Amino acid sequence: MHDRGEVAEITKRKILQIVKDLNYQPNLLASTLASKKPYLFATLFPAPPSSDGYWNKPAIGVKKRIQELNQFGVDIQPFTFNQAEPKSFIENAEKILSINPEGIVFAPFFKKESESFIEQLKERNIPFVFIDSEIKLAGQLGYVGQNSYQSGMVSGKLLDLILPEGNILVMHFAKEMDNQNHLVQREKGFYNWFKKNKQTTRQLYTTEISDTSSDIWMDQIVNTIHKKNIKGIFVTNSKVYYAGRLVEKFGWDDMKVIGHDLLRENVLFLKKNLVQFLICQRPEEQGYNSINKLFKYIVQKKGIAKENYTSIDIVTKENVDFYKEF
Amino acid sequence: MHDRGEVAEITKRKILQIVKDLNYQPNLLASTLASKKPYLFATLFPAPPSSDGYWNKPAIGVKKRIQELNQFGVDIQPFTFNQAEPKSFIENAEKILSINPEGIVFAPFFKKESESFIEQLKERNIPFVFIDSEIKLAGQLGYVGQNSYQSGMVSGKLLDLILPEGNILVMHFAKEMDNQNHLVQREKGFYNWFKKNKQTTRQLYTTEISDTSSDIWMDQIVNTIHKKNIKGIFVTNSKVYYAGRLVEKFGWDDMKVIGHDLLRENVLFLKKNLVQFLICQRPEEQGYNSINKLFKYIVQKKGIAKENYTSIDIVTKENVDFYKEF
DNA sequence: TTGCATTTCGTGTTCGTACACGGAAAAAAT
DNA sequence: ATTTTTTCCGTGTACGAACACGAAATGCAA
Structure with a gap:
């Protein structure tokens, strides 16, 4: 039994011992099936200026991983902000707080505004991962991006x-x-x-x-x-x-x-x-991985690597065709 | 109800209509939980000459994906053959047939020997994917490798x-x-x-x-x-x-x-x-993806892309560190 | 029409875990 | 010692689909 407090200390230890002895692995399938708890994630990215803009790409990866995980009751609510207006970042950060998601992926584009957002996330105990750029030691679950x-x-x-x-x-x-x-x-x-x-x-x-x-x-x-x-x-x-x-x-x-x-x-x-x-820098993969980090930590309750530098791919005429698909 | 034949044609169509109307998505969790059917996959790769040999790398990716899927009752049995001896390929191919796996990943290193192996796989209706190199139009589920x-x-x-x-x-x-x-x-x-x-x-x-x-x-x-x-x-x-x-x-x-x-x-x-x-060519990823192809097709019963050319990565002193982790 | 074989369909149980609920045991109060 | 309160623990039901089994419906022959 896992941590709902209403157990005697002695039996708890006994149980945990048996758990160890039998090398018990909880069945994630049965677990999430039974709990039937919905998980809501949110993303906050810069708004791409056009349908060909860079920031569409991480969103594609996000969507893909979410689709794979919808069996687990994971859903996403995406938000965007205007790259030229810190205010829009704040506004959307507040919107995110109001829907109270279990996890967040965002690009800490504006440093000051991001920091105050982070403060609020910490208060509410909402885990978050950075994408694209990062603020060091801000209590993030992890970072996905390039060096x-x-x-x-x-x-x-x-x-x-x-x-x-x-x-x-x-x-x-x-x-x-x-x-x-x-x-x-x-x-x-x-x-x-x-x-x-x-x-x-x-x-x-x-x-x-x-x-x-x-x-x-x-x-x-x-x-x-x-x-x-x-x-x-x-x-x-x-x-x-x-x-x-x-x-x-x-x-x-x-x-x-x-x-x-x-x-x-x-x-x-x-x-x-x-x-x-x-x-x-494989932006789609970054989006995919950022959601995956949230999933592993929040749903699967596994530990995850903090930093996740994606590869620095050198693309030229001769190999470009093998980078475009995702 | 899905294709066990003992249904009247009329009701079948009715049901399928409703399925469409409700946009019903079978719950994979409940499904695999209930079926409780174990899936056994097999791999047949060249034996790496040392622990640093190339063919360890696809195996790493294979192992990783298998671990993630062990919740779904997916298990792996790896086989290797000697690159210098076609006979060892045949021997191990036969071993694989004897354990009767639900799916196979292998490198069609020896063309003739591979083809006779493929014959047998087709007879038994065992799906297979090629890794590293490929034989065109051999009835494979897919190919994972480089151009x-x-x-x-x-x-x-x-x-x-x-x-x-x-x-x-x-x-x-x-x-x-x-x-x-x-x-x-x-x-x-x-x-x-x-x-x-x-x-x-x-x-x-x-x-x-x-x-x-x-x-x-x-x-x-x-x-x-x-x-x-x-x-x-x-x-x-x-x-x-x-x-x-x-x-x-x-x-x-x-x-x-x-x-x-x-x-x-x-x-x-x-x-x-x-x-x-x-x-x-990201060999670990290739191993990972090859197993994933089998999983999607066999367990999830989804259609999958046939060809999966991995990227042609240009690695130099300055970016090598971002390729080594997997 | 009746009896029997065959086809079709509904129901019950099962997978492994979560969570609610109620009863037993222990502790505290009378 | 008895009642009340608190703490602890076992049991039952639910999650959504699979599969077995038996009942009902149908087909067929006499």
């Missing part, structure tokens, strides 16, 4: 490898860089690869583009690219297709481009040889 | 990329090449990448080494390497460490080596920069 610094190293190595000569431009397509923690980490890793491995014959430059609503951002970039003899571009997130469009528009056929994530348009550029490598 | 030809293409691209000048040697470490179908495929893909993408300024050579019991094989290789100005080596299977030892022994520090699979010793050479890239 951004190391993936930056990989990008550095690859871009250097394919670049006979010329300088490099690191491009951040993002607003509010301070919060986009992993973009900064990737940049660091990228720079450090050159510091460690090369006696720096190349120059590295960094630029931030926050507004891509029209093509005016290109003008300034074109300028630097010519002035600084840029021959390689590293895009720190999934907006590689912007760089692809740029290269295509101006017909720079010796420009080498590298970036992140297998969005449809990115893959198109990869196949057209306008982008040479894409670094991929 | 060898395409992985050869990837190797070609990478080796070309890192090689400023010089010629290339393709090394097969294997006996009985005729049966090792995927090694040939990899070689083909490798050659074809150069044919398609390069106006061949490089020469490509191929060699087979069947006996590595002592180091005498090296003598002849050293000879060709010098004569032919070999600067790059592609090992078509997991025996990359042999090439690594060679390079280390003779101190060729401009030799670039590329090969397959994350064996412990291969990774060591990778970290020492004596091997530049390893192509990896």
Whole structure:
């Protein structure tokens, strides 16, 4: 009998001894069948700007695992927030609290707002796992995502490898860089690869583009690219297709481009040889694994690994077809 | 009620209509709990020569999935055969038949012997999935493994990329090449990448080494390497460490080596920069997935995808650490 | 129509666990 | 010692589907 308190200490110990002796394994099937208790999970991800946006992908993995687990009475309620508005994060966090789920997966995109959310989760004893980026030692059940610094190293190595000569431009397509923690980490890793491995014959430059609503951002970039003899571009997130469009528009056929994530348009550029490598982090798998962590801990009551760094996949024209299916 | 025949056609249709209307989903928990039927699976893999051998890895994945499924009454009985002796394949195939499992995963290493095995499996209606290599249209439930030809293409691209000048040697470490179908495929893909993408300024050579019991094989290789100005080596299977030892022994520090699979010793050479890239096919995941295919089909009675090409992972010093865990 | 074989269908029990409930035992109060 | 209260523990029913078994319905032949 498991911990409902109404047992004498002596018999309890006796029973536990027998349990050990017989190596008793509770039958999960019978258990969940009998309990008939529904489990509700919630996710809080950034809202993807389009149906092709990056954040659809973790959601796909989430949905898949939930479907597999619906036999166990596990259900999901997804929430999203606007990447540009911390307020929407707070609002949706509150919505989540109001439905009182047994477990949560979320992306701690805004640090301060996430921390206050975490406070409330701890009060209510609701376990949570981070996805994509993480806050260290915040009491999370675990983290599912990539090691951004190391993936930056990989990008550095690859871009250097394919670049006979010329300088490099690191491009951040993002607003509010301070919060986009992993973009900064990737940049660091990228720079450090050159510091460690090369006696720096190349120059590295960094630029931030926050507004891509029209093509005016290109003008300034074109300028630097010519002035600084840029021959390689590293895009720190999934907006590689912007760089692809740029290269295509101006017909720079010796420009080498590298970036992140297998969005449809990115893959198109990869196949057209306008982008040479894409670094991929299997976002669907991350979504899948994050739910699985909750399930194992909450339903199966098993211990789980805390950190779950997904692989840093190097994707190129020749192997991309084997990454697209899930 | 599901197909035990003793129902009137009319009521059957009525019932099925209601089933549809209510969108009835059978409860797998209750179902397997009530049936209490044990499922026995069997695997037939090549016997790994040591505890570090390649074929331990699929077995790890198999074991993991089996453990997760032991609640469902799924058990496994593993068999192995000697890669050098078709007879041992036959012997173990017969052993498998004698225990009469509900499903089988095996590597169709010897074509002829596999085909006669398949005949018998079909007679008994035992579903089977291929792992690692496949025989097309043999009535298998599915295939889990890599597209060898395409992985050869990837190797070609990478080796070309890192090689400023010089010629290339393709090394097969294997006996009985005729049966090792995927090694040939990899070689083909490798050659074809150069044919398609390069106006061949490089020469490509191929060699087979069947006996590595002592180091005498090296003598002849050293000879060709010098004569032919070999600067790059592609090992078509997991025996990359042999090439690594060679390079280390003779101190060729401009030799670039590329090969397959994350064996412990291969990774060591990778970290020492004596091997530049390893192509990896997630063998543990393959084992895991192959069992999962059997489970879904046999226990859950769901349809499954036939082909399951695993990704062609490009592994280098910088990202290897994120591939080792499973 | 009757008797018998065959087909079709409903019911009861079972799988291993959860949880509620009531009774026995122990402790406390009178 | 008796009653009341509290603590502890055994038993019964339920979860949803599988399967066996027997009853009912039907078909068939005489």
